[in-house]
Amino acid sequence: MKHKIAPSLLAGDFLHLQREIEMINESEADWLHLDVMDGVFVPNISFGFPVLDAVKTVCKKPMDVHLMIVEPQKFIPEVAEAGAYMMNVHYEACTHLHRTVTAIKEAGMKAGVTLNPATPVSLLEDIIQDVDMVLLMSVNPGFGGQHFIEHSVDKTRRLKEMILRKGLNTLIEVDGGINLETGKQMVEAGADILVAGAFVFGSPDPAQTIRELKEL
Numbered sequence: 001m002k003h004k005i006a007p008s009l010l011a012g013d014f015l016h017l018q019r020e021i022e023m024i025n026e027s028e029a030d031w032l033h034l035d036v037m038d039g040v041f042v043p044n045i046s047f048g049f050p051v052l053d054a055v056k057t058v059c060k061k062p063m064d065v066h067l068m069i070v071e072p073q074k075f076i077p078e079v080a081e082a083g084a085y086m087m088n089v090h091y092e093a094c095t096h097l098h099r100t101v102t103a104i105k106e107a108g109m110k111a112g113v114t115l116n117p118a119t120p121v122s123l124l125e126d127i128i129q130d131v132d133m134v135l136l137m138s139v140n141p142g143f144g145g146q147h148f149i150e151h152s153v154d155k156t157r158r159l160k161e162m163i164l165r166k167g168l169n170t171l172i173e174v175d176g177g178i179n180l181e182t183g184k185q186m187v188e189a190g191a192d193i194l195v196a197g198a199f200v201f202g203s204p205d206p207a208q209t210i211r212e213l214k215e216l
Contacts, residue, residue: 004030004193005213006064006173007206009055010046011197017051018058020201025060027207028214031085032061033175033195038069041093042142049075052082062086064195066114066175068141069093073100080107088112088135088173091119101130112173116141117149121159128170133193134159138186139176148177153189160190184216 007029012020024032034055037046052065062085067075072089073096079087087109094100097113104111113127114135124134136159138152156172163170174186175195183194194213203209 003187003191003214003216005210006031006033006193006195007200007210008033008035008175008195008197010035011201013201014047017055021055021058023206025058027210029061029210031064031193032059033064033066033197034084036065036067036069037142041070041090042068044142049078049082052079052084056083059083064088064112064173064193066112066135067093068114073103076100076103076107076109080109084109086110086112086133088114088133090114090116090141091123092116097127098130101127114141117152121155121162124159124162128162129166129168131170133171133173135173135175135195136191137176138174138178138182141176146177148179148182152176153185156186156189156191163190178213180212180216183213187216 007024035046037044039045064086065079065084066088070093087104091113101111110132112133112135113131116137138149139146171192173193174191178194178196179199200206200209
């Protein structure tokens with residue numbers, strides 16, 4: 001499978017969100033990545049369900065919603081109502097992860113589990129067969145524009161080995177510090193989806209940057 005590109009709206013121009021989303025619609029991007037932050041699980045606050053509901057009316061790409069919040073299981077109905085294709089919850093935020101993953105699927109969404117940089121992939125041994133995607137954070141979550149954490153490449157490789165060993169089709173998404181160089185490293189290590197925020201929206205021609213990421 002050719003890898004997918006999921007631009008992160010967190011790095012977009014919030015005064016012109018419709019324009020940014022229409023650019024994504026017309027680009028070669030595969031998904032739109034949306035980071036919901038609560039200021040508790042991560043040291044930042046981004047946007048909530050009113051914004052997701054508004055985005056839904058314009059966005060033509062599958063919405064990949066990443067909840068960087070405590071107790072994400074409480075908001076499964078709201079995320080589904082907002083039109084999410086994929087709902088990502090953090091391993092570190094879910095006491096009963098299997099129950100949460102099951103509820104996400106029952107709500108009609110794909111289920112993703114996210115790992116922070118310091119969380120080992122070995123902790124997914126007993127849940128990997130139940131999730132549609134694993135999101136590996138290659139920066140500490142909470143802010144865009146951070147530097148790529150180098151050990152993420154080996155971490156991606158180890159996760160890919162686990163997936164293949166179990167004969168699964170679980171997707172690997174990576175998020176943080178992605179550019180043409182780090183994106184190429186991650187794809188070669190086994191990543192299926194690249195999330196890119198500042199590198200896309202901060203470029204002179206975001207659609208061209210998406211195309212270049214897609215061609216890695």
